[in-house]
Amino acid sequence: MSGFIPVNEPLLDGNERAYLAECIETGWISSEGPFVARLEEGMARLTGRAHGVAVTNGSEALELAVEILGIGPGDEVIIPAFTIISCAAPIVRRGAIPVVADADSRTWTMDVSALEALVTPRTRAIMAVHIYGLPVDMEPVLDFAARHGLSVIEDAAEAHGQMYRGRPCGSFGDVSVFSFYPNKHVTTGEGGMVLVDDDALASAGRSKRNLCFEPERRFVHRELGYNMRMSNLQAAVGVAQLERLPEFIARKRTMGERYTQLLADVPGLELPAAETSYAHNDYWVYGLVLADEVPADAREVMRRLAERGTGTRPFFYPMHLQPAFLERGLFAGVSCPVAERLGERGFYIPSGLALTDAQIERSAESVAGVMVELAGVR
Numbered sequence: 001m002s003g004f005i006p007v008n009e010p011l012l013d014g015n016e017r018a019y020l021a022e023c024i025e026t027g028w029i030s031s032e033g034p035f036v037a038r039l040e041e042g043m044a045r046l047t048g049r050a051h052g053v054a055v056t057n058g059s060e061a062l063e064l065a066v067e068i069l070g071i072g073p074g075d076e077v078i079i080p081a082f083t084i085i086s087c088a089a090p091i092v093r094r095g096a097i098p099v100v101a102d103a104d105s106r107t108w109t110m111d112v113s114a115l116e117a118l119v120t121p122r123t124r125a126i127m128a129v130h131i132y133g134l135p136v137d138m139e140p141v142l143d144f145a146a147r148h149g150l151s152v153i154e155d156a157a158e159a160h161g162q163m164y165r166g167r168p169c170g171s172f173g174d175v176s177v178f179s180f181y182p183n184k185h186v187t188t189g190e191g192g193m194v195l196v197d198d199d200a201l202a203s204a205g206r207s208k209r210n211l212c213f214e215p216e217r218r219f220v221h222r223e224l225g226y227n228m229r230m231s232n233l234q235a236a237v238g239v240a241q242l243e244r245l246p247e248f249i250a251r252k253r254t255m256g257e258r259y260t261q262l263l264a265d266v267p268g269l270e271l272p273a274a275e276t277s278y279a280h281n282d283y284w285v286y287g288l289v290l291a292d293e294v295p296a297d298a299r300e301v302m303r304r305l306a307e308r309g310t311g312t313r314p315f316f317y318p319m320h321l322q323p324a325f326l327e328r329g330l331f332a333g334v335s336c337p338v339a340e341r342l343g344e345r346g347f348y349i350p351s352g353l354a355l356t357d358a359q360i361e362r363s364a365e366s367v368a369g370v371m372v373e374l375a376g377v378r
Contacts, residue, residue, distance in 0.1 A: 005359045007311035008183040008352035012237070014244050019236035031210075033232025035239050040193070042242045043178065046161065047170035049195040051202035054230040055209050058157045058179025059086035061192035064228060065153050065175040066090040068194075068204045075124035077153075080110040081318045081339035083129045087155060088319045092328065096124070100320050102336035106273050108132055108287070108346075111338070112140040119144075125151040130159040130169055132348070133256070133284040134276060138164050138172050145173075153177070157192075158284045160185035161249045165278045170195055180234075183352065185248050185284065186241040188234035248353055249282050255351065255360060256283025262364035268294040268371050285348040287315065288367070289341075296374050298347040304373065305349070308366040315346030 023029050040052030055061050071077060073095030079087050081100035088098040101114040109131045126145055128136040138154075145152045152173030156162070159169035160178060170176040178184075180191035196202050207213075212225030241248075260271055270289040274281050290298060302312040318339040320331035350363045 004309045005311055005350045005355070005363055006352065007313045007348070007350050009354035010182045010187050011244075011248070011353035015240040016237050019240050020233060023232050023236050028232045031229035031231055033235070035232045035235035036230055039188075039230075039235040039238045039242065042239060043170070043193050044195060046242070046245070047156075047168045047176065047195055049171060049176070050197045050199070051195065051205075053194040053196075053202060053205040053209060054235060055192045055194060055228040056230060057190045058177060058181060058192040059089070060209075060226070060228045061157075061177035061179065061194050062086050062153070062155065063090040063093075063226075064194050064205055064209060065177050066094060066096075067208055068196075068201050069125060069151050069153070069175060071096050071124055071151075074122060076120060076122045077125045077127055078115060078118050078123060079127040079319065080129050080131070081320050081334075081336035082108060082110075082131065082316055082342055083155075083319065084316055085319065085322060085324075087127055087129055088322075088325065091127075092325065092330070097122075098319065098325075098330070099123070100318075100331065100334060100336055100339075103131075103338040103342060105338045105341075107134045107137075107276060108272075108342060109134060109136045110141075112137050112144070115141070115144050119148055119150075123148065123150060125153060127153040127155060128173070129155040130157075130162065132158060132287050133162075133252075133272065133281045135159055135162055135164045135169050135279050137276070137278055139278075142172065151175075157181075158184065159282075161245045162282050163279060174198070175201065180238055180241075183285070185252070185282075185353075186238055186245060188230065188238040188241070191230050191234045191238060251353060252283045252351075253280070255355060256281060256286055258357070258360055259283075259286045259349070259364060262361070263288075263367060266368045266371050267291075267375065269367070283351065285313075285351040287346055287348040289315075290345040292345075294345075294371075294374055297344050301370055301374070302347050304370045305366050308369065310363050310366040311350055312347050315342050315348070317343045 075096040082103040154176035156170040157179035180188040209228035212223040
């Protein structure tokens with residue numbers, strides 16, 4: 001079998017086509033259409049939240065979360081060093097200061113034991129980010145936040161349908177957010193969601209995503225908002241996807257377990273943890289970390305895999321090493337060795353829902369072949 005195996009390809013063979021046709025036939029293609037509310041209600045039910053606020057993408061969901069919590073100049077927000085820049089950017093844009101916690105070497109999520117050393121009188125919030133299939137250990141985060149009077153933002157962008165100690169991810173903290181990018185369990189192409197229980201936060205979120213139009217006089221504005229509206233077309237795809245979420249999670253777990261079987265005996269690889277004391281991995285992506293003795297970094301292994309027709313993507317590059325932040329004088333002298341190692345030696349292999357069993361076999365064969373090559377380099 002030939003052909004390049006992409007790192008992700010979404011599965012769109014449910015009711016997506018029918019629901020999109022309904023949007024076109026009725027003329028409801030804007031954010032005023034009924035599928036937006038259906039997606040908001042569906043995500044709120046999934047997480048046990050009172051309110052869902054649909055937005056244009058996951059990054060904007062984080063922007064809105066930081067905005068409605070009133071985080072501003074001089075405030076400090078503790079975030080993981082090992083995450084996407086979308087987590088830190090809204091904090092910096094509002095004049096607040098991101099403070100990074102290193103990653104846990106087994107789960108790749110925030111090392112919650114680091115929180116106590118990072119809190120100061122200026123700390124305002126914690127952003128807990130679920131990473132690559134395993135959630136953050138939320139109980140210590142919530143206990144710590146309660147003791148110090150901090151807000152909690154739960155970034156569940158990669159954790160649709162994931163459970164933590166029997167509770168759904170997206171149900172924790174003051175605000176939780178999701179992304180619906182094409183590589184997520186539920187996609188709308190581009191899209192995101194803010195979920196809250198507090199009525200005032202929900203009202204603020206709905207207003208700010210919609211330019212802060214005044215209800216009585218639409219084009220009179222007392223506040224400056226944003227245009228973060230999700231279209232009915234996007235939401236229609238999301239509603240169809242959400243209908244199949246249990247099936248998608250089961251498929252992801254089967255894929256992850258198969259990769260583990262195929263790669264368990266390949267030397268030089270650290271495989272993702274199958275479970276922790278509080279959650280089972282749902283393998284949003286199947287990540288690999290090169291052992292220290294492997295004479296190559298992730299970029300070299302990814303290059304060799306591409307030559308074999310296997311798509312990959314690098315792990316996140318740590319926040320405290322990002323040039324955009326260093327140029328602003330942030331993170332001077334900060335060291336997070338676990339996050340740094342993951343950023344240099346981690347990558348993930350094809351993990352999309354449309355991946356076939358044969359493609360899983362081929363991808364694993366490619367990985368094993370590259371590792372054999374590298375073993376002969378010494």
